[in-house]
Amino acid sequence: xxxxxxxxxxxxxxxxxxxxxxxxxxxxxxxxxxxxxxxxxxxxxxxxxxxxxxxxxxxxxxxxxxxxxxxxxxxxxxxxxxxxxxxxxxxxxxxxxxxxxxxxxxxxxxxxxxxxxxxxxxxxxxxxxxxxxxxxxxxxxxxxxxxxxxxxxxxxxxxxxxxxxxxxxxxxxxxxxxxxxxxxxxxxxxxxxxxxxxxxxxxxxxxxxxxxxxxxxxxxxxxxxxxxxxxxxxxxxxxxxxxxxxxxxxxxxxxxxxxxxxxxxxxxxxxxxxxxxxxxxxxxxxxxxxxxxxxxxxxxxxxxxxxxxxxxxxxxxxxxxxxxxxxxxxxxxxxxxxxxxxxxxxxxxxxxxxxxxxxxxxxxxxxxxxxxxxxxxxxxxxxxxxxxxxxxxxxxxxxxxxxxxxxxxxxxxxxxxxxxxxxxxxxxxxxxxxxxxxxxxxxxxxxxxxxxxxxxxxxxxxxxxxxxxxxxxxxxxxxxxxxxxxxxxxxxxxxxxxxxxxxxxxxxxxxxxxxxxxxxxxxxxxxxxxxxxxxxxxxxxxxxxxxxxxxxxxxxxxxxxxxxxxxxxxxxxxxxxxxxxxxxxxxxxxxxxxxxxxxxxxxxxxxxxx
Numbered sequence: 001x002x003x004x005x006x007x008x009x010x011x012x013x014x015x016x017x018x019x020x021x022x023x024x025x026x027x028x029x030x031x032x033x034x035x036x037x038x039x040x041x042x043x044x045x046x047x048x049x050x051x052x053x054x055x056x057x058x059x060x061x062x063x064x065x066x067x068x069x070x071x072x073x074x075x076x077x078x079x080x081x082x083x084x085x086x087x088x089x090x091x092x093x094x095x096x097x098x099x100x101x102x103x104x105x106x107x108x109x110x111x112x113x114x115x116x117x118x119x120x121x122x123x124x125x126x127x128x129x130x131x132x133x134x135x136x137x138x139x140x141x142x143x144x145x146x147x148x149x150x151x152x153x154x155x156x157x158x159x160x161x162x163x164x165x166x167x168x169x170x171x172x173x174x175x176x177x178x179x180x181x182x183x184x185x186x187x188x189x190x191x192x193x194x195x196x197x198x199x200x201x202x203x204x205x206x207x208x209x210x211x212x213x214x215x216x217x218x219x220x221x222x223x224x225x226x227x228x229x230x231x232x233x234x235x236x237x238x239x240x241x242x243x244x245x246x247x248x249x250x251x252x253x254x255x256x257x258x259x260x261x262x263x264x265x266x267x268x269x270x271x272x273x274x275x276x277x278x279x280x281x282x283x284x285x286x287x288x289x290x291x292x293x294x295x296x297x298x299x300x301x302x303x304x305x306x307x308x309x310x311x312x313x314x315x316x317x318x319x320x321x322x323x324x325x326x327x328x329x330x331x332x333x334x335x336x337x338x339x340x341x342x343x344x345x346x347x348x349x350x351x352x353x354x355x356x357x358x359x360x361x362x363x364x365x366x367x368x369x370x371x372x373x374x375x376x377x378x379x380x381x382x383x384x385x386x387x388x389x390x391x392x393x394x395x396x397x398x399x400x401x402x403x404x405x406x407x408x409x410x411x412x413x414x415x416x417x418x419x420x421x422x423x424x425x426x427x428x429x430x431x432x433x434x435x436x437x438x439x440x441x442x443x444x445x446x447x448x449x450x451x452x453x454x455x456x457x458x459x460x461x462x463x464x465x466x467x468x469x470x471x472x473x474x475x476x477x478x479x480x481x482x483x484x485x486x487x488x489x490x491x492x493x494x495x496x497x498x499x500x501x502x503x504x505x506x507x508x509x510x511x512x513x514x515x516x517x518x519x520x521x522x523x524x525x526x527x528x529x530x531x532x533x534x535x536x537x538x539x540x541x542x543x544x545x546x547x548x549x550x551x552x553x554x555x556x557x558x559x560x561x562x563x564x565x566x567x568x569x570x571x572x573x574x575x576x577x578x579x580x581x582x583x584x585x586x587x588x589x590x591x592x593x594x595x596x597x598x599x600x601x602x603x604x605x606x607x608x609x610x
Contacts, residue, residue: 055220062236062317070233073205075194076160077229078115078187079131082143082152085588087132088114090484091267094583095504096389099130101267102184105162110134110584113184115191117169119342121333122177122210123249123256126169127267128482131186132584161186165195166206171226176218177333178209180253192229204242207249209235210306211313212323241316248309255302259334264370265480270384272370274363275438284439284447288363295336303332357457364454365476368468371434372427372477372487376502377409381438389504391583407437413505414513417469417489417498422524423517427500428466470495478601484587490514491599492566496559497521498599503587508578511597515567515575522563529556570596 081087089111091099100109111130118126132139140153164183168176170190178194180203187193196202208214214235222231261268273279279291310325329339338344338355341362350358373379377388377398387401388409398409415430416423432448439447448465455472456463474489490511491498499514535541535549574597581590588604 056322058318059216059322062238062319066236066238066317068233069205069208069235069237071237072198072201072239073166073194073196073233075192075229075233076157076187077155077192078189079140079156080154080189081131081140082145082154085586086143087140088116089130089132089584089586090128090482091130092265092481092486093484093587094130095391096386098584099267100184102127102182105184112186115167115181115185115187115193117167117171117188117190120169120172120174120177121179121256123206123252123333124179125256125260125333126179126191127260128265129188131188133186155189157187160193160195163195164199164202165193166202166209167191167193168209168227168232170228176209176215176222176227178206179256180206180249192227194229194232201239201242201246203249203253204244204246206253207245207309208237208242208313210249210252210309212310212325212327213313213317213319216323236317238313238316241312245309245312248305248312252302252305252309255298255305256334259298259336263335263366264373264379265482271379272367274367275381283443283450285450287439288360288450291363292359295334299329299332299334299337299339302334303327303329306332360454361457364451365480367451368431368455368473369477369480371431371438372415372473372500374407374434375410375415375427375430376413376487376500376505378486378502378504380405380409381407381434388502391504391581392507393505407434412513413501413507413510414517415500416517416521417473417500418521419466419470422521427469431465431469470498474599483601483604485591485601486587488591488594489599490571490597492518492562494559494562496562497566503581503590504583506581508580511571511575511579511594514597515571518563518567518571522560522567525556525560525563529553529560532556 091101091111091113094111098110100106100112102113105112110132112133113127114129114131115127116129118128137156141151141156143152144150145152162184165181166178167181167185167187168178168191170192181193194205196205209232217235218227218231221234222228260266261270262273263269264272273291274284274287279287279294281287281290306327307325310323310327314320314323314325329337330345331340333340335341336359338359341359344350344355344358344362370379374381377393377395378386380387380398380402382402382405388398390397395409395411399405402409410425410430415425415427417427420426421429435447435451436444452464452468455465455468460467474485474487477487478485486503487500488503488506489498489500497518499517501510501514532549532553536546536553538546541549574594579593581593583590591598591601591604
């Protein structure tokens, strides 16, 4: 019997294996299935000659068949400020009156819209940052390194700033995605931009770059997670489908922008979707179901459009055997889509029911957050968009814009968060008032129950609205505002006393107002202690009542000591200083100014670039 031979080496021994003809034939077939054959010449066709041996001939041939995208796209790496902590802010940190936003550029502003990459998201969104470009960037242009004497900033790209184009995140573990930029932005080194000539083809190029075809080519040109400006320029570019893809991109951009603007962390947010007339139903539950159906329709509409977009480009590049047009729900990058939403999908795959529960909880959290905004006058149920959003604004400024509010803003900019209804402007009481005004009295109890059940993701027993405010609210707020909260929580060391203030309404006497609340609360606690001590010695009280009274009295004694220490060591000394804050300095610097009076935010004190 004849056969072929192969050699297998294991550590220090060499084993000689003899195979029969049939085994040899099978081995040859296996090689055909599991091994790639590529010519070194094929690699040279691909820009930078990556060793991508798995690529088909057709896939590689497109690099020769079509010109590079760089023939119509100019790419620029963005600005390096030299100190992001000095020159960048999230848009909600500073006064709106000092801000220039897309569509309403004010050259005499200090803060200008700034693209800085962001999470994996296609079509539109990730508009969060501002750059200090006052006096055409005088501060950045003259920012000197004290050790070297050199200007620390570079890549100003002045001739490209504020022009329409395309942007993408320079680093993304999820893949390459681009967003349309209509204009009026500066851009960062982590949010590079491309500019299409003619600009009329821009949306078609956006469609191409968000297709599965461009995505696969980018994996070859940039096998790591970092996307340099030159990578996109080297993509093969077939112009034939661009005009058809234009309309698809336009519709997807509208959907994506609408989704982005439905959340209060967008500078174009106007009102809560749950409160819009098109979603309103007799009950909050029915309103949510109506809104959820709308979100599902948006998601499926974008999925259909993206798959059509993929189909167009797959056919244009002749890659029907290599690629399929299907797009999983997890890649439809809408915040209203729970299958994509990044914070929902950490820690392992979730079931549909789990994702729906998380989406409901997030929507109820957003309702609560909006309500708190209405309490402080940042928003109003009667007027769309921002109301009080500039440093030092007062209730008088609010009433000028909303003369007869259905749900008035808080008068003194201090809202207590306590374990009971100790004050008429307690946050839990005020939210209940908000709920009645926003959704009416008819189904108030059902609406409140729906909110509490929605917030209770972990299924805690006897969980209510106050539990959320005392437990998760501030953590959610800090997370929503990316560790740059606009509502600040004054809190005693163990949390016996807590009160919120709105940063933009802060004045030099705000800490004194908080101190007055603390003193009033301490008096109320002392009065409660007197009552409990009377119960404990009352001959008419049962033994059970006496035991309960003694237990609560011991707790209050400890709380009073905590409040005494908080006032003496922290709050009173701070109130006497009457510290002023400058919103332009940013939340991080200002929050630390008030020190231990505020609830500590983990990581906020960390040094280094943001």
